[in-house]
Amino acid sequence: MNNEKKYGDPIGFAIQEYAKKRKPEDIIVSSDICEDDIIPLEVLFRKYDEMPSIEQKALSLAKGHVLDVGAGAGIHASYLQDLGLKVDCIDISEGAVDFLKKNGLNAERKNFFSLTDKKYDTILMLMNGIGIAGKLSNLERTLIHAKTLLNSGGKILCDSSDIRYLYEDEDGALWVDLNTEYYGNFRFQMKYKKEKGPWFDWLYVDFDNLFKTAKKAGLKAIRVMEEDDHYLAEITLDE
Numbered sequence: 001m002n003n004e005k006k007y008g009d010p011i012g013f014a015i016q017e018y019a020k021k022r023k024p025e026d027i028i029v030s031s032d033i034c035e036d037d038i039i040p041l042e043v044l045f046r047k048y049d050e051m052p053s054i055e056q057k058a059l060s061l062a063k064g065h066v067l068d069v070g071a072g073a074g075i076h077a078s079y080l081q082d083l084g085l086k087v088d089c090i091d092i093s094e095g096a097v098d099f100l101k102k103n104g105l106n107a108e109r110k111n112f113f114s115l116t117d118k119k120y121d122t123i124l125m126l127m128n129g130i131g132i133a134g135k136l137s138n139l140e141r142t143l144i145h146a147k148t149l150l151n152s153g154g155k156i157l158c159d160s161s162d163i164r165y166l167y168e169d170e171d172g173a174l175w176v177d178l179n180t181e182y183y184g185n186f187r188f189q190m191k192y193k194k195e196k197g198p199w200f201d202w203l204y205v206d207f208d209n210l211f212k213t214a215k216k217a218g219l220k221a222i223r224v225m226e227e228d229d230h231y232l233a234e235i236t237l238d239e
Contacts (some may be wrong), residue, residue, distance in 0.1 A: 008195035012095015014041055015073045016078040019099060024223070028191040032199075044073045051075075054232045055126055057225055058157045061234060064121025067149065070113050070129050074100045080124075081105065090115060119151045125158040134201030136182040136209060143217040143235070156219075162206035165229060182209075207231050214238075 014027050018041045024049040026038040045067035048056065059079055064086075071089035073096065081087045081104075089100050089107040112132055123146055125132075133142040146156050163184055184204040190197040205213075207223050210233055214221040220238040223231050 006025065007198045008091050009095045010190045010195040011072070012093040012098070012198050013195045014192040015044060015093075015099050016095045018042070018045060019073075025192070029153070030189045030191065032187040044075070046075060048079050052227070052230075054159050054227060054230060056223060056233055058124065058126055058159065061155070061157055062122045062124060064151070065119075066122045066124055067115075067118075067120040067126045070125070070127070070132065071100055071105070071107065072096055072127075073105075074103060074105050076126055077105050078103065088118075088120070094238060098218045099130035113142075115149065117178075118149060119154075120149055121151050121154045121155045123149060124152070125156065128158075128160050128202075128204060130158040130160055130210075131202040131204065133203045133205075135185045135203055136205060136213075139205060139210070139213045140217050141221055142215055146235075147217060147219060147237070150237065152237070154237070157232070158235065159230065160203075160205050160207075160210065161230045163204045163229065164206065184209075207233065210235075 006077060010027060023038060024042045026040055029037045029039060031037070053067055055076070059076060062085065065233050066080055066085050066087045068087055068089045071077050071091050077087045077089050077100070087105065089105050089233070090110045090112060091097050091100070091107065092109065092111055094109055097107045097109040130142070133139040184206065186202045186204065187199050188202050189199045211221045215238065218238050219235050221233050221235045224234050225232050
């Protein structure tokens, strides 16, 4: 008897349903350490002029052959493809990949860490796509793998947030659980209607830690812009 727990594809289901009905509903994001949050479904379909300036800046810096990691509904990939860039999309959501293909994008259902034997001029990891590292201890491995996918002169464009404010008391002192490796390590679960995905690790990394880890991986990170606790980084080969 197979007792393995089966999970659905909440993101893919949500993308497919919104594409058909255009009815705005919320994706519920549950965390193991804070209250539930939501992703308004229409956010995954926003146009360029509705994107935050950090994403607009990242798109302006993309060049050549682009890999969009965790492409979702393809809003960034579609914009770049319309500009004439060659774009490959990967996502682990079957529903998302099906939607991307139907909308004329080159998409593959693939885990970033299993992608090999390809080279890109730009690796795009927006909406905190660098979070796929899962934990700070896995960030160096993530960047080293990304490095193997870069052409000479290539770049990684990623945004993330320093979420230390979640742990600050009224005096600004930082409170952290001493049993926790890093305050930006999270575990999440996505839900949409009756569809639930598995729990997964997700990283929010402050720029200083990103900079130091990139250096260990033989890469150079610069902070392109910052808004509040959110920043955009460009990571290149440290030549």
